[in-house]
Amino acid sequence: MSASRRARRLAVLIGLTVVALVVAGGVVWWADRDTSSPGSPAAAPSAGDAPRAKAAKEPAGWGPTAAEKDQARSLAEGLSLKELAGQLIIARSFSNESSLELVRDKHFAGVMVTGQQILDVTTDDPLDSVKAFNRQLQDAGKDRGFPVMVPIDQEGGLVARLADPLTTFPSFMSAGAAVAGHGARGEAVVTAAARASGAELRAAGYNTVFAPDGDITIGPADPIIGSRSAGSEPETVARAVVAAVDGYSEAGMISAVKHFPGHNVDEDSHEGLPVLRSDRERLRSHDLVPFAAAVAEAAPGIMTGHLDVPAIDKGVPASMSHKVITRGLRDNLGFDGLVISDSLGMGAVMNRYPGGDATVEAIKAGSDLALMPADNDEAYDAVLEALRSGEIPEQQARRSAARTIAYLLHAQSSPELPGKPGSHVAESQALSAAAATIVAHPCPVPKITGVVPVGSPEAVTAFRTAAEEAGLPVGAGTTVVFLGPGSSGGSGDVVVSTDAPYGLASSAAPTKIALYGRGVPAMRALVQVLQGKARAQGQLPVDVGVPAPKRC
Incomplete structure (x- = not known):
């Protein structure tokens, strides 16, 4: 369709x-x-x-x-x-x-x-x-x-x-x-x-x-x-x-x-x-x-x-x-x-x-x-x-x-679609790319050439994999803080929520991104945004109490 x-x-x-x-x-x-x-002939039509x-x-x-x-x-x-x-x-x-x-x-x-x-x-x-x-x-x-x-x-x-x-x-x-x-x-x-x-x-x-x-x-x-x-x-x-x-x-x-x-x-x-x-x-x-x-x-x-x-x-x-x-x-x-x-x-x-x-x-x-x-x-x-x-x-x-x-x-x-388990990373990454939401950012948007990921261990591990695949140096540069489920907030150069985005409201960072996922496909979408190769144009589906970001 x-x-x-x-x-x-x-x-x-x-x-x-x-x-x-x-x-x-x-x-x-x-x-x-x-x-x-209950139990009448008309009670459960089918x-x-x-x-x-x-x-x-x-x-x-x-x-x-x-x-x-x-x-x-x-x-x-x-x-x-x-x-x-x-x-x-x-x-x-x-x-x-x-x-x-x-x-x-x-x-x-x-x-x-x-x-x-x-x-x-x-x-x-x-x-x-x-x-x-x-x-x-x-x-x-x-x-x-x-x-x-x-x-x-x-x-x-x-x-x-x-x-x-x-x-x-x-x-x-x-x-x-x-x-x-x-x-x-x-x-x-x-x-x-x-x-x-x-x-x-x-x-x-x-x-x-x-x-x-x-x-x-x-x-x-x-x-x-x-x-x-x-x-x-x-x-x-x-x-x-x-x-x-x-x-x-x-x-x-x-x-x-x-x-x-x-x-x-x-x-x-x-x-x-x-x-x-x-x-x-x-x-x-x-x-x-x-x-x-x-x-x-x-x-x-x-x-x-x-x-x-x-x-x-x-x-x-x-x-x-x-x-x-x-x-x-x-x-x-x-x-x-x-x-x-x-x-x-x-x-x-x-x-x-x-x-x-x-x-x-x-x-x-x-x-x-x-x-x-x-x-x-x-x-x-x-x-x-x-x-x-x-x-x-x-x-x-x-x-x-x-x-x-x-x-x-x-x-x-029903016919089975082709593709074995684990073969649909592209569809998962595409969803995260469409969902990724810029909640706050500075003007002008700085160029990121290296990152220091911290925070949610699962997210950090997945992000390292995605960053290394994309050639984004890890270990020095922009601090990227990952909020796990239930996190109340964080502080860094970039704060990324990986579940519901409410923790972004109490986070201290010039750049805030809602990602909604913690796996490698989601992190690949994030790396594309951080490198300036893609724009995060998703929209918050919930109110987190943060004003809409300014246009640069």
Whole structure:
């Protein structure tokens, strides 16, 4: 898609999204009167329920074809109740052996591997063990007639479960800076980076990525989202999200925009239940805009957040709320993709829903997939019992299974893009180059002929590599101070933030640069700027309290 065509489409998309959410008589979010009830036939509409005449029409964006939906419906109807219970859960991996057993013996939809278990760094090829296990997962489910879901958290920046030998990508806030600074060209760069990341993940054996982040950061008080967000302006975040979803889809990856209806709060849901204090008007005009844009763009998945939204369903986590998921996301926004809960082992829900209750409540509320329960076996037993008793309506569960299966079949049939893991450095560097933002500079801009890098060890190491490659002498000259995540500021000739840029406000330096990344590709983009070979024309996607730099 050309840059001009992308710009026109996104402008129309964002405009229509905002109008639909705000104008009375249009899409009305969470009408005061609930016209459906959990488990009713109308409570969880899906493409799987559409009349066959309508099913013949192919979707406009990336997604299951009519034939794939038909095949998925048939496969879902053929599941026994025991298999159906497992198909609604993505397991938390405690060991490779137990994970394979859950897929093979209890028909779990997939397995989420996190932490140290994801990568065996003692092998000569650290990615080899990852690919081998992902193949084992598919082999464990080979008799089901469709792929096992193998998801990963790989947003870029601080949330990247796999590092070397995969290409390192900057935080998603870089997408906001690129979009804000370059418009359509920035959107194209974001799409290219997401496509590249998705291609590498597919080559490693993954078919699902829990990204991009549709949250709108609240600023320095943001305890957990931070640079994972594209910014603080709804339209900028929406444009970045849509561009990233396009890239993942082009790579044949199932993406999931998170954390609906917006983790725009000052508390970490890993520890407690945050309260999203937006009233209905602010929900329409602010928090929901990126998600509505993603829905309009046929995003494959939406991940719900563990958030108390008093304006909609006070005291009930959004991830457990029928009003939020079925009435809001499904009925009112018309979303027909996959709904996935956030991890059910988080503090926001564990203390409120003991045992397998959290898993049952998430599914009853309208989730297709319950992610990472604290105890896999307890969750499975609870879901099976709820299916047997009718607490989870069987037809609702089969619709969810059909929806998941259809996307897995479509991802499997999508062509794999060329390029092995680690081969997309150019796309990562291009994103950092488009995002790099000059926050302050002297006039005239001095010529830098040598540098002394200090500060964040990871950033300094990456910068040394990039500087030496470019022939920029290291060890004497301009002091370049790198601020790591959470840094309160620094002092030097040049101060560079490598995560959220808030520390630049309290930094003492004639030159301040927001970079949004710490890897070698980001540092190569920075070196080009320092050498005067490139201009940093990204735009701050958040307010850091620093006046715009003067023109020289």
